[in-house]
Amino acid sequence: MITDTMDGDQLYKNQTRHSQLFMEKASTVMPGGVTANIKYFQPNPIVMQKANGAYLYDVDGNEYIDYLLSYGALMLGHGNKTIKEAIFEQMNNDGTLLFGTPHRHEIEMAHRIQSLYPSMKKLRYTNSGTEATLLALRLAKAYTQKDGLAKFEGHYHGGYDEVLVSVNPSLNQAGPKEEPYSVLESKGMASSHTQKTVILPFNDLENCEKILRKKQKDIGALIIEPLQGGFIRAEQPFIEGLRKLTKELGIVFIFDEVKTGFRVALGGAQELYGIEPDLTALGKVIGGGFPVGIVGGLDDIMDLSAPRQSADVFDPSQSQKSDAADVLFHSGTYNGHPTILAAGLATMDVLTKESSNVFELTNELKEQLTHLFKTKSIAMKAVGEGSIFNIVLTNKKKILDYRELQSSDLYMRRKIDLRLMTEGIYTKPLNRYSLSTAHTEKEVEKTIAAFERVLDGL
Numbered sequence: 410m411i412t413d414t415m416d417g418d419q420l421y422k423n424q425t426r427h428s429q430l431f432m433e434k435a436s437t438v439m440p441g442g443v444t445a446n447i448k449y450f451q452p453n454p455i456v457m458q459k460a461n462g463a464y465l466y467d468v469d470g471n472e473y474i475d476y477l478l479s480y481g482a483l484m485l486g487h488g489n490k491t492i493k494e495a496i497f498e499q500m501n502n503d504g505t506l507l508f509g510t511p512h513r514h515e516i517e518m519a520h521r522i523q524s525l526y527p528s529m530k531k532l533r534y535t536n537s538g539t540e541a542t543l544l545a546l547r548l549a550k551a552y553t554q555k556d557g558l559a560k561f562e563g564h565y566h567g568g569y570d571e572v573l574v575s576v577n578p579s580l581n582q583a584g585p586k587e588e589p590y591s592v593l594e595s596k597g598m599a600s601s602h603t604q605k606t607v608i609l610p611f612n613d614l615e616n617c618e619k620i621l622r623k624k625q626k627d628i629g630a631l632i633i634e635p636l637q638g639g640f641i642r643a644e645q646p647f648i649e650g651l652r653k654l655t656k657e658l659g660i661v662f663i664f665d666e667v668k669t670g671f672r673v674a675l676g677g678a679q680e681l682y683g684i685e686p687d688l689t690a691l692g693k694v695i696g697g698g699f700p701v702g703i704v705g706g707l708d709d710i711m712d713l714s715a716p717r718q719s720a721d722v723f724d725p726s727q728s729q730k731s732d733a734a735d736v737l738f739h740s741g742t743y744n745g746h747p748t749i750l751a752a753g754l755a756t757m758d759v760l761t762k763e764s765s766n767v768f769e770l771t772n773e774l775k776e777q778l779t780h781l782f783k784t785k786s787i788a789m790k791a792v793g794e795g796s797i798f799n800i801v802l803t804n805k806k807k808i809l810d811y812r813e814l815q816s817s818d819l820y821m822r823r824k825i826d827l828r829l830m831t832e833g834i835y836t837k838p839l840n841r842y843s844l845s846t847a848h849t850e851k852e853v854e855k856t857i858a859a860f861e862r863v864l865d866g867l
């Protein structure tokens with residue numbers, strides 16, 4: 410039974426009893442009951458049963474408007490008809506799920522990507538965003554013959570050792586703002602990554618320049634989330650300055666557009682800023698709900714992975730050659746999966762027609778939320794571009810980096826997020842909001858009404 414005096418956590422627990430039972434059982438077979446740590450949150454994750462369009466339905470029978478959308482991947486919402494048809498058509502026409510050889514969908518997708526991302530002169534497919542940034546970094550290091558990399562504090566590029574540094578460091582360990590320390594984010598990582606991975610302060614060109622000049626001999630790649638966390642914009646002079654500086658210092662500039670691709674603009678952050686990186690990593694949206702990644706960029710760099718240059722690890726005659734590693738290795742059983750590319754092409758078809766509606770609706774939601782928080786005298790900024798934004802509880806005029814975000818009222822934000830779930834609004838606590846073609850004015854109205862009830866109850 411729910412009473413008026415219950416706090417948010419108690420209400421939440423009451424409403425998600427079956428999820429709790431499920432999680433208890435799941436914990437006996439999976440560490441923490443989850444198969445990706447990001448899916449865990451306190452007091453317990455919600456276990457979903459079904460989904461449709463903009464909605465999720467949990468095992469307790471609750472309905473939610475989904476703003477998480479699988480961490481932004483589902484830009485057409487759940488179970489989109491065009492995607493479903495494309496998948497079946499691919500399977501029926503091609504007669505298989507997987508060729509294990511080159512096939513036509515790979516070329517078709519490459520042309521479509523290049524029409525939106527002209528900087529991606531040549532490209533390769535991978536199975537995830539993580540693999541895409543991994544390949545981009547290997548290409549950059551091979552090209553420059555420098556094996557260190559630089560990344561920004563608070564930026565995420567996947568879960569492998571090289572980039573799992575200072576993604577979410579505690580401010581006690583993070584060092585000075587002007588020259589942040591490299592903080593390892595996981596047990597089991599080699600301590601050498603505190604040397605090999607140099608951490609830069611986002612939106613601070615002067616200090617980035619100092620660090621990059623000092624370490625230019627070692628740094629082959631600079632990888633950036635061009636909007637931090639998908640929502641904090643790089644200032645235009647900052648990103649232009651980095652473009653110029655990396656060219657001068659012989660560092661490959663990589664845009665990790667796994668979150669921002671298609672979402673901040675159809676052509677990603679590079680379209681928004683009018684800047685061409687040397688390499689780009691894409692993922693999420695372009696899989697239409699399937700796992701995917703794409704790496705593309707300058708011919709000279711991408712061609713390092715062309716196998717005809719030499720033999721690779723799979724060549725039986727390789728062991729007789731003296732220079733075993735003179736080709737850049739890239740492979741994967743499922744790379745360029747036909748069904749996934751069919752889902753991606755269908756996604757692009759829909760987005761070409763409908764993405765502007767998603768951007769407009771997102772703006773409307775941002776404006777209405779900003780107005781609502783103002784009327785309730787709660788300091789809030791809706792920070793973001795295109796179809797992604799985040800709710801940052803702060804008095805600051807602008808949020809420019811990780812440390813400023815950490816100084817916002819995260820405690821209150823978490824409280825609001827949990828309360829919102831009991832009102833049928835879903836995003837993982839503290840996560841950003843993403844919209845889809847399945848969201849409409851009706852969902853915006855419901856969302857604003859739910860927010861109003863939650864803010865009144867605080």
Ligand SMILES: Cc1ncc(COP(=O)(O)O)c(C=O)c1O
Nearest residue numbers: 537538539565566567667668692
């Ligand atoms: C910017 C960025 N890069 C890389 C990744 C890793 O992608 P995936 O989860 O597909 O491996 C993510 C995932 O959230 C991301 O947001």
